Amino acid sequence: MRKKVAELAGVSEATVSRVLSGGGAVKEETARRVLEAAQQLNYVPSALAQRFALRKSGNLGVILPMLPKVNLFSTYYFSEVLSGIGMTAKQRGYDLLLLFREPHEPRDYANLFRTQKIDGCIIVGAQDTPSEREALAELKQGHYPFCLVNQRFEGEAYNSVDADQRTGSIDAVRHLVSQGCTRICFLNGPSEYSNSEDRLLGYRQALEEAGLSFLPERVLLGNYSRKSGYLQAKAVAALVREGRIDAVIAANDRMAIGLLQGLKELGIRVGEEIALIGCDDSDIVRMTDPPLTSIRVPFFEIGCEAASKLLDIVTNTEDAEAFAVKLPVKLIERASSSAEDAKKA
C-alpha cells in the first residue's frame, strides 16, 4: 500500500514512511501530497501523524479565566459565548480545547502554538493588564491567529468581536429619560474591562444629549458579581430616600439582581420609587420580581462570529487584515424600569 501511495504522491516509499510514521524532516508541501494520496487510496494514517506531518492540531483554543470560587460556566456570559464558539468550531471540523488560566499564572499563549496544541485561539474575559498585553504582543509578532472577545486594547489593532456597549448605555439613559427620570445613577464594573469603559462613555454621552449633568457621586463600582450589586443596596437606598437619584443602570444583570434583592430587603420598591435597568438580558431577568429591563447582548452570536472569522484566517494561509466586529444590542423593556414616582413628580 505504501508503494501505491508513493507512486500517487510522486515521492519515494521512504518519504511516505517518514510522513506516515508522523515525523522526520519532510517539507510541509510534500507531507500534504502524501496525506492526500493516502486518503485517496483509503489508507488513513493516525490523526496524530497527520497533524504532526502538517503541523496542525485540529484544535481551536479557548482561553478562559479560572476565577477562584466562581464556577465559570455558571455565568450566562461565558455559557453563551462558549456555545457559539463550540457550535461554529464543530461545523468547521475543529475541536475545542479549553485552556484555563489562573489570575496570576504566566500568560504564555504563544507556547500553545509552538507546541502545536492549537491552530488558533479565542481569548475570553481578557483584562487590560501589562502581562496580558505582553502575551498578546508575542502572539501578534509570531503571526499566530487569535481573536479577542468583548475586549479591546487601546492602541492595538487586534482581531476582536464585541457588542456595541456604548449604544446600549445610550439607549438605557434615553429610555429612563422618557420615563421621567432625571437623576440617573450608573453601577459599573472594573475598568480593566474595556466594556466597562464603553458603557460609561455611552452613559455620559446620553446624559449630555439630554441636558443632564454628569455627577461622579452617581457612578458606583461593583465587580460584576451579584454580591457586589447587593452590597451597593444600602448606598443606593440612602440616595433614593434623600431624593438624589431616581434610576440605576447596572453594567450587568447579576449586579442588577443583587441590587434588586438588597433594595427589596430595605423596603425600596423597584419600578416605583426607583427605575432599574440591567445589561446582558440573561435568562434569569424574566423571573425576577419585578422582571428586569435589560440590554440584550448577542453573546451566542459573538461566539459564532469570533470562531468563524478566526477559522477563516486559520484555514487561509494568506495574511488577512485585522477585523474588529461590533454587534448591535437592544433594550428589552420590562417592569423594573418604570418609575411611577418620577412620573408623578
Next chain:
Amino acid sequence: MRKKVAELAGVSEATVSRVLSGGGAVKEETARRVLEAAQQLNYVPSALAQRFALRKSGNLGVILPMLPKVNLFSTYYFSEVLSGIGMTAKQRGYDLLLLFREPHEPRDYANLFRTQKIDGCIIVGAQDTPSEREALAELKQGHYPFCLVNQRFEGEAYNSVDADQRTGSIDAVRHLVSQGCTRICFLNGPSEYSNSEDRLLGYRQALEEAGLSFLPERVLLGNYSRKSGYLQAKAVAALVREGRIDAVIAANDRMAIGLLQGLKELGIRVGEEIALIGCDDSDIVRMTDPPLTSIRVPFFEIGCEAASKLLDIVTNTEDAEAFAVKLPVKLIERASSSAEDAKKA
C-alpha cells in the same frame, strides 16, 4: 546537546534524534528515558514531539450532546459539571478537549483514543440507545479509560459518577406528605436517561411507604426543557381544579419553572392550591415567585469526582477496578412546596 542527552539516557544519538523529532520506531520505555534526560538537561523538545513519542495527548476529552437549537452551556446542569471537570483537569495538568456529538452522528469514541486526541474521556448526557451501547462496549474492549456522568447502563459495570436521584424523589414525596399532600403528581423526563428511571423508582417507593397508591395518570412526561413544563400547565391546572392532585414533583428545575409560569397564567396559586418541587437546585430557583423548593444535586462535585477518579486510572498504568460513585442529594425547602389548601382540608 543531543550528545549529552544520548549519554544520560544511555542510547545512541540517532535514537535521541528520532525521539525528539517526534517519530520513528522507538520503544515507549526508551522514548521516556530520552525525554527525561532531555528535561534534566533543560533541553525541552516540543510538546507535540513529547506526546507523539509517549503516545499521550495531555488532553481529557469531554463528550457532550449538541442539541439542536439548545445553547448547551446555558443549562445549569452542563455548566456545573463542566466547571468541576475543568477545575480538576487543570489541577492535574490536563487540558480539556470538548467533543460535541450531534444526535444522529456515529459515536466512534474509540477513534479519539486511537488517534491520540485524548488520554481519557468523560461522557456527559449519554442516553441508553443501541449506538451508545455499542460505542461504549468498544471503549471497554480497547481498555480505553472512560467515565459516565449521571447515567448508568443496566447490565454493564462502567465507571460512573452519579447523584442519588432515587433518594431525592423519596425525600420530595416525604416532604409533601408532611405538608398534608396525598395526591402527588410526577412530571418526569425521557426514560433514555437512567436518572429519570431512578427518580420514578424513588417516587413509587415513597408513595408505597406512605400508604398512597401509585396512579399512572399522575405521571406526566416532559423532555427536561422549560417549554415542556410550560406545556403541561393546562393538564395540571385541570387536575388541580378537579381536586385530583395537590402537588407536583418535577424531575428538573427547568420543567418546574415552565410549569410554574404556565400555572400562574392560568390563575393557579403555586404554594397554596398546589405544592411544587423541582430538582437540581439551580441558580434561578431563588428568584422565582414563589421561590422553588428543589432537590440540590452536587453537579460541580460530580464533575470533580469524575475527572479525579478517571485521571487516577489514566495516570496509573495498572488496570483498576470499575468505580460507581453516588453522591448524596438534599431537599432545599422554599415557599413553592407549602400546600396551604391541602393543610386546611
